[in-house]
Amino acid sequence: MKFSNPILPGFYPxxxxxxVGEDYYLVTSTFEYFPGVPIFHSxxxxxxxxxxxxxxxxxxxxxxxxxxxxxxxxxxxxxxxxWYYMTTTNVSGIGNFYVKSTxxxxxxxxxxxxxxxxxxxxxxxxxxxxVYFQTACFGDEGEGIYQCxxxxxxxxxLTESRLIWRGTGGASPEAPHLYKIGGxxxxxxxxxxxxYGHMVTVSRSRHPYGPFEPCPHNPILSHRSRRSxxxxxxxxxxxxxxxxxxxxxxxxxxPVSYPMRHHLGRETYLAPVTWTADGWPxxxxxxxxxxxxxxxxLPECRWPAKPSRDDxxxxxxxxxxxxxxNPLPGSWSLQERPGYLVLRxxxxxxxxxxxxxxxxxxxxxxxxxxxxxxxxEPANEGEEAGLTVFMNERYHYDLAVKLINGEKTIVxxxxxxxxxxxxxxxxxxxxxxxxxxxxxxxxRFSMGQSTSEVLNMxxxxxxxxxxxxxxxxxxxxxxxxxxxxxxxxxALFDWFDYEVxxxxxx
Numbered sequence: 459m460k461f462s463n464p465i466l467p468g469f470y471p472x473x474x475x476x477x478v479g480e481d482y483y484l485v486t487s488t489f490e491y492f493p494g495v496p497i498f499h500s501x502x503x504x505x506x507x508x509x510x511x512x513x514x515x516x517x518x519x520x521x522x523x524x525x526x527x528x529x530x531x532x533x534x535x536x537x538x539x540x541w542y543y544m545t546t547t548n549v550s551g552i553g554n555f556y557v558k559s560t561x562x563x564x565x566x567x568x569x570x571x572x573x574x575x576x577x578x579x580x581x582x583x584x585x586x587x588x589v590y591f592q593t594a595c596f597g598d599e600g601e602g603i604y605q606c607x608x609x610x611x612x613x614x615x616l617t618e619s620r621l622i623w624r625g626t627g628g629a630s631p632e633a634p635h636l637y638k639i640g641g642x643x644x645x646x647x648x649x650x651x652x653x654y655g656h657m658v659t660v661s662r663s664r665h666p667y668g669p670f671e672p673c674p675h676n677p678i679l680s681h682r683s684r685r686s687x688x689x690x691x692x693x694x695x696x697x698x699x700x701x702x703x704x705x706x707x708x709x710x711x712x713p714v715s716y717p718m719r720h721h722l723g724r725e726t727y728l729a730p731v732t733w734t735a736d737g738w739p740x741x742x743x744x745x746x747x748x749x750x751x752x753x754x755x756l757p758e759c760r761w762p763a764k765p766s767r768d769d770x771x772x773x774x775x776x777x778x779x780x781x782x783x784n785p786l787p788g789s790w791s792l793q794e795r796p797g798y799l800v801l802r803x804x805x806x807x808x809x810x811x812x813x814x815x816x817x818x819x820x821x822x823x824x825x826x827x828x829x830x831x832x833x834x835e836p837a838n839e840g841e842e843a844g845l846t847v848f849m850n851e852r853y854h855y856d857l858a859v860k861l862i863n864g865e866k867t868i869v870x871x872x873x874x875x876x877x878x879x880x881x882x883x884x885x886x887x888x889x890x891x892x893x894x895x896x897x898x899x900x901x902r903f904s905m906g907q908s909t910s911e912v913l914n915m916x917x918x919x920x921x922x923x924x925x926x927x928x929x930x931x932x933x934x935x936x937x938x939x940x941x942x943x944x945x946x947x948x949a950l951f952d953w954f955d956y957e958v959x960x961x962x963x964x
Contacts, residue, residue: 472486620667635696768954818939
């Protein structure tokens with residue numbers, strides 16, 4: 459059988475994986491979005507179902523100081539003696555920490571800080587009971603991978619932090635993972651920056667602090683300078699399946715058009731790992747991967763397909779939905795009007811690095827139809843509510859209902875850096891349906907009612923919201939939002955549709 463990459467399309471970067479028996483669990487980065495660190499479950503490494511988030515409270519994940527692409531950086535997921543451990547960095551808060559749980563679906567513990575600097579933390583539970591903690595750091599001995607031993611009960615450092623490997627000379631040595639395989643310690647990292655020169659390199663030693671000998675075949679994964687629909691491959695983690703085979707999860711991007719630009723974000727990929735006769739790993743086919751590859755020889759386990767429509771009829775939001783930073787109290791509700799998602803605007807707009815009334819999901823497909831039914835009769839000048847295609851506060855496209863000069867108005871706005879352009883039209887009374895048609899190179903925006911024809915409002919290029927233009931480490935979100943000084947007028951969203959047309963670039 460075959461499977462298609464990416465296995466998690468859309469903004470799911472920096473994957474980390476662990477196996478417990480015949481079950482696999484995977485986590486990814488979330489940056490300024492809340493809840494933090496989604497966790498997925500699979501039986502076959504190909505089909506994944508989200509089962510929760512690791513960071514679900516403001517105490518675990520305070521994001522009030524998080525700018526765009528701040529917050530949560532690369533997590534690592536490990537299992538040891540009945541406990542799951544997820545370690546990560548809140549670069550806008552506590553720094554490096556970990557949480558733990560006996561159930562991967564949660565709840566997870568309060569954060570346990572570790573006083574080692576750097577980002578991208580990882581854990582190795584050694585056979586002798588010692589626990590090693592690694593980060594990518596620019597420390598007293600220069601840039602590279604640093605390590606200390608910790609008390610896993612308290613997070614307290616038991617040794618000083620020491621530089622253990624500088625990498626092979628590529629920029630930004632990061633994403634360390636230390637494994638003990640066949641009596642040797644393998645240290646795998648990413649180099650080259652999470653850009654088009656991204657790569658995975660590996661070294662090994664007989665001792666956890668080295669010296670580490672680099673693999674003669676490095677990099678063991680890279681698509682730099684290759685003609686491929688997949689680029690920027692790196693930041694990998696290894697797992698051994700129950701049949702003895704080895705696999706890697708890693709991030710990559712799918713640029714659109716030329717020059718290459720990507721807007722879906724960094725996504726999660728899967729590839730087999732082979733070992734050379736002298737004991738070195740190689741990911742994919744001599745460091746290359748494809749969009750379609752042979753599946754693991756594990757019993758297939760497909761999860762039920764997600765419905766295309768969310769009617770907001772449940773007591774809680776689905777796991778796809780996230781907030782922009784910690785949501786303000788009273789900014790959203792599923793109980794205020796049953797069957798609706800109710801948003802109440804606050805003084806923070808989409809142009810602010812703050813916490814607007816915002817409930818969004820990742821754009822995971824190049825071609826899809828998105829729509830939402832909105833009942834919103836703004837009473838105060840400037841109040842608005844609608845849909846946004848959002849990269850960050852300086853780069854987003856919005857389709858909204860707004861009160862302008864006392865008149866209910868439909869607004870299509872394109873905010874691209876310091877430039878902002880609006881198109882307006884009179885909006886009829888009563889509920890409206892806001893529509894976004896996503897294509898690989900364009901978005902089209904329209905509005906309609908059941909009793910009227912569709913009003914086309916305009917279009918916007920995908921590349922103007924791409925990382926190469928907008929910057930940062932995230933991907934596009936499609937969100938329902940509201941804005942207003944005091945939240946007087948509720949924005950009532952009856953349903954939200956996400957219908958996939960094609961997940962591949964044309």
